[in-house]
Amino acid sequence: MTVRTDGSDVPDATLPERDGAAVHGVEVEPLATGSVVDERVLDEPLLGEPVLDEAATDEAMAEEADLPDADDATATGLEADAPGSEPVVVGRSRPRPEPRVERPSIWPAVAVAVVALAAYLALSLARWNRWDTPSWDNAIFEQAVRGWAGLGWPVVDIKGEGYIQLGDHWSPLLVVLAPFYRIFPSPVTLLVAQAVLVAISVVPLTQAARRWLGRTAGLAVGVAYAASWGVQSAIDVQFHEYALAAPILAFGLAAALDGKWRRACLWILLLLGVKEDMGLTVAGFGVVLWFWGERRRAWQMVAAGLGGMALTLFVLIPIFNPWHRYDYWGKLGEEGATGAPQGLAGLVDGVWRIFTNLLSPEVKIETILLLLVVTAFVALRSPLLLMIVPTMLWRYAGSTEYYWGSTWHYSLILMPIVFAATVDGTRLLRRSSRAAARGYARAVPALTVVVAALLVPRFPFADLVDPATYERGSHVAAGERALASIPAGASVASDLGLIVHLTSDRTVYWIGTESPVQPDYVAIRTWSGWGGNPPDDVARYAASRFGGVYEVSFDEGGFAVARRIG
Known part of the structure; x- marks a missing residue:
């Protein structure tokens, strides 16, 4: 037992066990056994933080040391939620045991989420309303969810007749959307679901920020997250499975900031069901746990992340894939993949590219700077920032240009991480011995x-104040008439023009499908796409592409539809 400067007893378990240790980023000098500990730096309340009474301080210190309460854990023989059986020493960098605001009201965070949800829905539904289709993703995911909702396999005929989505990307958690789609079988259901999922993620991150930074400061961080460029870009390009990761990461990282390790790990492990590459994020969280002194859980999370990713890439996805392979190894190299062996070669080639082309072209540097500037660069102070490294490496490894930039949905999963790192980095700076650092932390x-x-003017939220965002061009009415000319239950091959509008009640193929299908209808958009060279006669094109005899059943306003008659 050691005596503190205020005269109270300190359990020996709270003393540093290693020289040169750091208290969550604050350097402390090595202490000899039995020395008097000057804990003014550790016990000094932050600006605006209520001063804990002696009993509360001793209770918090006991929690930090993972010492069981005499009336609780000791009496029952149960372990507290602690990082292993060894006591946590002062020298380890881990979240503080006492937040600034113990239980902030949830309603301000909910209010931010509701306002964000309104903005997300306005942005997403306005794009839908003006028939502005960025990709086929929404159609693919609707077919998958439609399959789950029908209590069958998530068949995605757009990728090929009878193609099971689990053989493309490992996203079994899409099943959680099935009950909602069963009630509201529409492509808009996925747009609303994505907006709701991202809005939900605002609540735990905002609450964590308010607990650790104070009510007003935390609310500001929550607003910044809700309006972050990665979130805007994802909402703007319709549904993607990464939307499922946003609330999972938010709840998991909020628990981690509070030192609730078991809960945090369980949340983060759910990422393995979002997409196959999320195993890297799980492993990255394990690395963070190592820095926070949670060595046993660190190894478990690294093993689960890398092992889970290997299992999906080399076993589960090939089981469902019609060619028994993972189709995207080629994204890490110049050549397309024809199986796992070449995929491994592509992976090695991709790793080499990381070191030779990491910061080239300049768009890669810009994306990294954008990730840091939204945190006022304070995320650099937190180990949590390490979680984004694996994702950035695989995005930069290959020659797929849309992986490099700030558009599309690829940065959505990074936003909860960098803002959780902002909370962690700010609370660390607030405990700095340097006045300038503490002042910056307050700002x-x-x-x-x-x-x-x-950043709003250069990202999609700028469209919310543009009247053109809500205007429906003449092509929309023509598209709706073309859609009405194709009866429910029919099979149709389509390009981007109609594809996302067809999938709720028709069997839909991509117009370039390699499957030996003969669709009832072929639909194209003649006013864009096709490299500026659409077919002159959709009926002749359909016959040459799919066989059989087709006739033009609709040709108006830039949309053409051919119907099979023989």
């Missing part, structure tokens, strides 16, 4: 909001 929440506002 960080406001800076994140300012940066988010300054």
